[in-house]
Amino acid sequence: MSTAETTESVSAIVALDTIEEFLSYLSPLVDEAKLAFTEDGLRVAAVDPANVAMVAVELDAAAFEDYEATDTTIAVNVSRFADVLAAGRDSLVQLWFDATRRVLEVQIGATEYELACIDPGSVRQEPDIPDLDLDSTVILEADELSHGATVADIAQSGDSTRVVLGTQTGPAAFVMNATGDTDTMDITLEADDVIDLQVGGDVSSMFSLDYVTSILKPIDDDTEVTVDVGDGYPTRFELQFSEGFGNVTYNLAPRVQT
Amino acid sequence: MSTAETTESVSAIVALDTIEEFLSYLSPLVDEAKLAFTEDGLRVAAVDPANVAMVAVELDAAAFEDYEATDTTIAVNVSRFADVLAAGRDSLVQLWFDATRRVLEVQIGATEYELACIDPGSVRQEPDIPDLDLDSTVILEADELSHGATVADIAQSGDSTRVVLGTQTGPAAFVMNATGDTDTMDITLEADDVIDLQVGGDVSSMFSLDYVTSILKPIDDDTEVTVDVGDGYPTRFELQFSEGFGNVTYNLAPRVQT
């Protein structure tokens, strides 16, 4: 290793709940992830192995109790890190990166855990996220989406399943629907049923239900989610956490409608 | 299809809890069931594939918020219907039968679900229920029966199991008992232990424990159940729901005592 590496440094204290929530948004898509610390905060971008869904999670330095970092990118096993936090018996976590041994030291109360870092080069590189200008935008509570996913699954009897997300103009509404071998389901949420609705036309795109269900799983029922949809385009789910200091964006590629 | 079918019609609004409870009493015995709507209300009678247990569930038109029906019999997949209700995000359900497409439209809040109907001819025909005059009758809370089933299972170590239900005259009591390879269990509920007790003699009949356990599963612990038993005869469990507008009757055939 070159001496240049010794400039990498991370020393931070953060609420256990906050860093746990951060990791929870990665778990549905990846086992390993690259944590990029900069002086502004922590950012992770990742793509699932099938290249269908991307996630970017950001946590501002202001969300930490204490935060000092130079540009440092480390890769870790997400679920093992999450397990250590879940077992934590204190409300605060201290993180310190040992650049020489390439170990993330995780201190929670009397417990010190050394999480070995992975070679960042072995972690799947996330593609650039296209800056799509999608037609319609709805803001609604996460459980409206989860409910749609649940009923779509029933209508398709648990077979390899799809769900269509879109908007309609007459009357203006966000729509979710699914068609099984015998049953169908349609959810029509008009402006009064959601927090905000901007309809850009009669548009719809079809998505893998498994991905939608996985992405929604860690999101609390009453979390406000902003959904952008187009016609045959990817969809984007966006939400805030940690009193607005945290931000999560999912981009999900559409399935071809048959 | 003949034009006569166009006279079939169902249009009803009912509390989600009520129709969910209705279906819950069918689930232990059958996957598919025929729903018979008349102007008086809804009735289902069904028998399990092994012909051991019959169930009849009735819900009076007065239990509905709104009810209009001509004689209409449709067959549905019980668990799929129950799943749609379980996912419901509103307290009311609107049911409407599309006689042309033979689809039951289930509307719950913003969610419209089209439940395809099955050919009623493909659903097992329930036998006539013999009007047995059984010797003894006890009224007790459902969890007294569930407790008996649990302990009977322990005594028989989970092997193919039986439970005996009966009454004794000295002192007057409702009894449940089971005999395993090494252990035995006896429950003796006298008049003071139950809500009502009418003993017609020293009688007992043996039943499959699996059936008893299945039948009891959807019944709330504190529900009053009327149990009629005879000597080597079927037993009958009866209970009310929906403030008395709903009625459930199970008839369970005895096993031969060895």
Place this chain on the structure above:
Amino acid sequence: MSTAETTESVSAIVALDTIEEFLSYLSPLVDEAKLAFTEDGLRVAAVDPANVAMVAVELDAAAFEDYEATDTTIAVNVSRFADVLAAGRDSLVQLWFDATRRVLEVQIGATEYELACIDPGSVRQEPDIPDLDLDSTVILEADELSHGATVADIAQSGDSTRVVLGTQTGPAAFVMNATGDTDTMDITLEADDVIDLQVGGDVSSMFSLDYVTSILKPIDDDTEVTVDVGDGYPTRFELQFSEGFGNVTYNLAPRVQT
């Protein structure tokens, strides 16, 4: 059977919770156990099939609502006895030993259960417990130990796992640690972190994590556990229950450190 056996007698009434808790401390290690009743109370000593862990549970006669016994040793299936208690619908249990039929009659409310006794000769004989004088002693809440076991498991990724228990002198602390293929964990509990700490030196012993986890499972999180440890010696966990009338001691053999 000889007439001498007719002198065996047990007749007792005890709180269901108390006898349930008694059995819960045996369940992690053995399926069958010998219950030794004397006029002073009930005592069980048992060793697991691999001869790694011993348990002794004692319940003073004063913990019973009513207690009369001559020297009587019976062997029973622990989990079946526990299941009958778990299903109990009353706060008191009446125990009566039928010496002629070698059956333990368990009466809970209206339920009478006859638990067949096993031949005590068929139950593994417990070895004498060596009266070790271990170096260090810590008293702490059970969940401190459970937490250590959980994190040790994470560090070793669920492989065949070990945990080291010990004490250090500078600063004085009770320590738990584990080393996995890539990660490590260290818990250091100083005097302020525990209820009491007596450090006899820098000592440590390694144990099978599976045994530690099993032993801790029935113990309530806030139960005070006294842990005695030495250097390469067995460890001893001791706790009280039933307002001090019950006592539990586990002795766990060390694994050879590699």
